[in-house]
Amino acid sequence: MTTTPAHLHGLLARPGAEALRHSRIREVANAGAGRDDLLAFWFGEPDEVTPGFIRDAAIASLNAGETFYSHNFGIAPLRQAIAEYSTRLHRPESVERVAVTTSGMAAVQLAGQALLTPGDRAVVVTPEWPNVVEVPRIMSAEVETVALTCSASGWTLDLDRLLEALTPETTVLFINSPNNPTGWTMTAEDRDAILERCRKTGTWIVSDDAYERLYYEGNGATPPSFLDAAGPDDRVISANTFSKAWLMTGWRLGWLVAPEPLMPALGKLIEYSTSCAPVFVQRAGIAAITQGEPVVTRTRDRFRRARDFLIRELSRIDGIEAPTPPGAMYSFFRIAGMRDSLQFCKRLVADFGLGLAPGVAFGPEGEGFVRWCFASTEDRLADGVARLRRGLRA
Ligand SMILES: Cc1ncc(COP(=O)(O)O)c(C=O)c1O
Numbered sequence: 001m002t003t004t005p006a007h008l009h010g011l012l013a014r015p016g017a018e019a020l021r022h023s024r025i026r027e028v029a030n031a032g033a034g035r036d037d038l039l040a041f042w043f044g045e046p047d048e049v050t051p052g053f054i055r056d057a058a059i060a061s062l063n064a065g066e067t068f069y070s071h072n073f074g075i076a077p078l079r080q081a082i083a084e085y086s087t088r089l090h091r092p093e094s095v096e097r098v099a100v101t102t103s104g105m106a107a108v109q110l111a112g113q114a115l116l117t118p119g120d121r122a123v124v125v126t127p128e129w130p131n132v133v134e135v136p137r138i139m140s141a142e143v144e145t146v147a148l149t150c151s152a153s154g155w156t157l158d159l160d161r162l163l164e165a166l167t168p169e170t171t172v173l174f175i176n177s178p179n180n181p182t183g184w185t186m187t188a189e190d191r192d193a194i195l196e197r198c199r200k201t202g203t204w205i206v207s208d209d210a211y212e213r214l215y216y217e218g219n220g221a222t223p224p225s226f227l228d229a230a231g232p233d234d235r236v237i238s239a240n241t242f243s244k245a246w247l248m249t250g251w252r253l254g255w256l257v258a259p260e261p262l263m264p265a266l267g268k269l270i271e272y273s274t275s276c277a278p279v280f281v282q283r284a285g286i287a288a289i290t291q292g293e294p295v296v297t298r299t300r301d302r303f304r305r306a307r308d309f310l311i312r313e314l315s316r317i318d319g320i321e322a323p324t325p326p327g328a329m330y331s332f333f334r335i336a337g338m339r340d341s342l343q344f345c346k347r348l349v350a351d352f353g354l355g356l357a358p359g360v361a362f363g364p365e366g367e368g369f370v371r372w373c374f375a376s377t378e379d380r381l382a383d384g385v386a387r388l389r390r391g392l393r394a
Contacts, residue, residue, distance in 0.1 A: 016137065016138070016140050017138070021130060021134065023130065023361070024357075024360060025042050025358070025361050027346070028345045031349050031350050032350065032353065035349070035350075037353045039354055041356055041357075041374070041376065041381075041384060042345075042355045042373070043373065044129075044373050044375075045375065046244065046299065049247070050250075050284075051247065054288045054292065056287075057284045057286065058251075058280045059280075061280035061283035067279070069276055070279050071276060072099075072275065073270070074276065074282055075279060075282050075283075078286050078289075082100070082257075083098050090222075090225055091227060096263065097258060097259065097260055097263070099255060099258065099263065099266050100255050100276070100282060101254045101277065102252045102277045103243070103254045104239055104243060104254035106273070107239035107256045108131070108239045110266055110269050110273075111135075111172075112172070112206070114258075114262060114269060115172050116136055116139035118140035119141065120136075120139070120142070121171060122136035122141045122144070122172045123165050123166060123172070124146070125173075125176070125179070126362065126363040126365060127147070127182055127369075128145075128179065128362060132176060133145070144165055145365075148179070148365075152321060153323060155183070159189075159193055163194070163197050167201055171203065172204045172205075173194070173198060173206070175205065176208035177209075177211075177224075178214065179327075181328075181359070183325020183326055183330060184325075185215060185326045192229060195234065199235075204235040204236075205230075206239060207239070208239050209225065209240045210243070210244055211327050212225060212240070213244070213245035213300065214244060214299070214300055214303060215300075216307065220300070223326075232260065237256060237258045239255075241255075242285055245292075245295075245299060245300075246296065247295065251281050253277055253281050253284070303375055306375065307325065310381050310385070311323075311331060314372075317388070319335060319336035320336075321334040329373055331374060332370075332372075335369075339367070340360075340367075341369060342358040345357065345358040351394065352387040352390055352391045353387065354391060356370045357370065358371075359371060
């Protein structure tokens with residue numbers, strides 16, 4: 001980490017921006033720079049190229065000259081397609097509640113910008129993808145975390161603790177289910193109790209639904225969602241993305257479903273940030289969401305097999321406790337006696353070319369754990385496990 005010479009302090013960003021955390025995953029990745037045999041599982045990214053019919057839709061759009069701005073909320077057929085998709089998965093959804101965004105990350109960011117005033121209190125369920133925890137901090141809000149707990153059978157939410165943390169002073173609850181990194185998935189009972197509590201306290205729920213299609217226990221059904229239970233007048237925002245289920249991380253396309261009264265403000269925030277998502281990317285989104293169900297099914301099946309393989313292999317290693325995640329695409333496992341996950345992951349990458357994400361990147365309760373993205377082939381996973389075994393022996 002670099003320190004700034006005193007005479008340059010006048011050139012720094014505002015304290016809140018300077019105080020944002022560095023990505024510890026990036027720090028580990030830097031430790032592997034220069035290794036040409038690197039086997040990286042640290043980022044949350046499927047290993048396959050976006051399917052051809054989705055790429056073709058973007059190419060056709062470009063060839064048709066669709067190189068102009070669009071409406072802030074996205075082109076009408078994409079908004080319509082998202083509303084129909086959401087209707088299929090959840091409750092009847094109206095186009096007016098849908099805004100297209102330039103990624104799932106931007107969707108969460110916009111929700112934070114729309115709702116949080118400096119000094120407000122936000123509650124985040126952790127361990128959590130670090131980006132979500134930084135959103136309220138960017139808005140100079142106070143963040144209180146409620147940690148999931150891990151046992152041999154998996155990660156669970158202490159519902160009473162979360163309900164206690166939700167007070168009339170809580171402006172927003174950020175919750176991500178299925179969760180990155182743990183795979184924890186909210187039960188319908190959790191959801192109903194959280195919604196009821198938030199109705200009483202006037203708290204907004206920002207639900208990060210990035211992994212709702214990567215749920216392995218529902219026979220293809222989506223896991224419990226706030227969109228199934230909330231009405232149009234509830235303070236519920238769902239943030240979603242094309243990145244994971246349709247293999248589109250590099251396209252930067254996502255969406256929000258939000259109450260209608262919030263939409264004009266969201267439209268202005270989009271106008272003053274990106275104005276809109278590129279039209280050719282939106283055309284690709286239409287292809288994905290209207291014709292991509294086989295892609296989603298195949299991806300989910302492939303990741304389920306990869307999950308089962310990795311968990312079986314990890315569980316054979318002495319000292320590793322790797323619960324089976326019901327959703328998302330990560331194993332978040334504990335290594336007995338390992339107390340500094342950042343150093344451990346740096347050593348793994350520098351000495352063995354194995355790229356994993358340190359648990360501490362996801363909050364202090366992640367220390368002692370390591371995250372492994374299993375969106376990969378069995379061969380690569382097996383090679384990774386062999387390297388991990390060597391790393392643990394060294
Ligand atoms: C929990 C969670 N939410 C949202 C996203 C957003 O993905 P993107 O910005 O690629 O749409 C990710 C990506 O890793 C994620 O893990």
